[in-house]
Amino acid sequence: MDNDQPNVTADGQIMIETKGLSRIYKTRGKTVEAVRGVDFSVSSGEIVGFLGPNGAGKTTTLKMLTTLLTPTGGSARVAGFDLRKDPVGVRRAIGYVSQAGSTASEARAGEELVSHARFYGIDKHTATQRARDLLAALDLADIWERKCGLLSGGQRRRLDIVMGLIHQPKLVFLDEPSTGLDPQSRANLWTHIRKLRDEIGTTVFITTHYMDEADALSDRLLVIDKGEIVAEGTPSELKRRVSGDAITLTFRDDADARQAGDAAAKMPGAETPVVEGHLVRVHVPDGASALPALLAELARADITATGVEVKKPTLDDVFLSLTGRSLRD
Numbered sequence: 060m061d062n063d064q065p066n067v068t069a070d071g072q073i074m075i076e077t078k079g080l081s082r083i084y085k086t087r088g089k090t091v092e093a094v095r096g097v098d099f100s101v102s103s104g105e106i107v108g109f110l111g112p113n114g115a116g117k118t119t120t121l122k123m124l125t126t127l128l129t130p131t132g133g134s135a136r137v138a139g140f141d142l143r144k145d146p147v148g149v150r151r152a153i154g155y156v157s158q159a160g161s162t163a164s165e166a167r168a169g170e171e172l173v174s175h176a177r178f179y180g181i182d183k184h185t186a187t188q189r190a191r192d193l194l195a196a197l198d199l200a201d202i203w204e205r206k207c208g209l210l211s212g213g214q215r216r217r218l219d220i221v222m223g224l225i226h227q228p229k230l231v232f233l234d235e236p237s238t239g240l241d242p243q244s245r246a247n248l249w250t251h252i253r254k255l256r257d258e259i260g261t262t263v264f265i266t267t268h269y270m271d272e273a274d275a276l277s278d279r280l281l282v283i284d285k286g287e288i289v290a291e292g293t294p295s296e297l298k299r300r301v302s303g304d305a306i307t308l309t310f311r312d313d314a315d316a317r318q319a320g321d322a323a324a325k326m327p328g329a330e331t332p333v334v335e336g337h338l339v340r341v342h343v344p345d346g347a348s349a350l351p352a353l354l355a356e357l358a359r360a361d362i363t364a365t366g367v368e369v370k371k372p373t374l375d376d377v378f379l380s381l382t383g384r385s386l387r388d
């Protein structure tokens with residue numbers, strides 16, 4: 060395939076496609092297999108969360124995809140360019156927003172953006188127009204004359220994102236975008252990232268070890284652990300696939316609970332119910348749709364539940380059941 064043409068499929072453009080991508084580190088006689096042959100793809104316009112605990116291989120993968128680190132095995136096409144054969148093509152086509160950020164504290168935001176755009180050969184007039192448009196899109200219209208170092212944490216992270224987008228990349232990599240922000244600024248940042256995709260069509264690849272961030276922001280998740288992709292799917296697919304919903308029913312007495320346990324066991328997809336005194340706990344694929352049928356079945360047997368609770372699993376439950384470790388380990 061030509062290097063200057065994006066990898067086009069019937070579904071649209073594939074923005075990232077990796078095949079057996081690997082990285083081994085050798086330091087002082089020790090070998091670390093940081094990334095062990097990962098295969099995945101990201102389509103145009105997707106927001107993909109790359110999730111995993113500390114040391115899982117997220118940064119190593121991200122550095123390879125952004126050409127900062129050479130793979131020791133496998134291959135990848137990024138934004139239509141072959142990572143090994145044309146790293147310069149990749150670099151020109153992508154945006155990368157690192158954890159450290161890239162704005163100088165003493166520089167004024169507007170000037171900083173324009174001079175950054177000039178590195179990409181963009182003329183001053185176009186750069187100024189683009190910078191103003193992007194700042195407005197990220198609710199930063201009034202910071203043009205402000206020094207970067209005096210902006211709030213949330214404003215500075217958004218400014219970093221504007222820097223990563225000034226050359227109009229189709230694909231942007233965000234490394235742990237909300238680290239260090241307060242909950243309100245984080246939620247605000249997520250709204251802006253979604254807006255970028257919805258309004259400009261930017262494909263977004265985000266590394267994070269925050270479950271709430273991955274859950275709130277991503278169309279699809281790739282979960283990496285010990286250098287391997289251990290799960291892939293939408294946040295709700297992953298939660299459904301791994302844990303289902305937990306229904307807990309309370310009854311007046313043990314006899315009712317036992318009878319209810321027998322009825323619960325017959326629900327489609329139900330795991331074996333656990334009956335403990337007055338309580339029955341059962342896992343089902345989808346609690347909201349299973350519950351009415353179960354209650355109707357109990358009513359036919361003349362049993363009334365005195366309490367009902369349906370709990371949705373969190374991504375942390377998913378991660379625990381996949382790897383036996385919490386994301387925060």
Ligand SMILES: Nc1ncnc2c1ncn2[C@@H]1O[C@H](COP(=O)(O)OP(=O)(O)OP(=O)(O)O)[C@@H](O)[C@H]1O
Nearest residue numbers: 084086091093111112113114115116117118119120
């Ligand atoms: N330069 C290096 N030399 C040797 N080993 C390394 C190097 N960089 C990373 N590693 C090791 O490779 C593995 C993957 O590290 P990586 O930084 O990619 O994980 P991560 O998922 O990004 O973790 P974190 O969330 O902590 O940033 C870890 O075991 C790490 O110790």
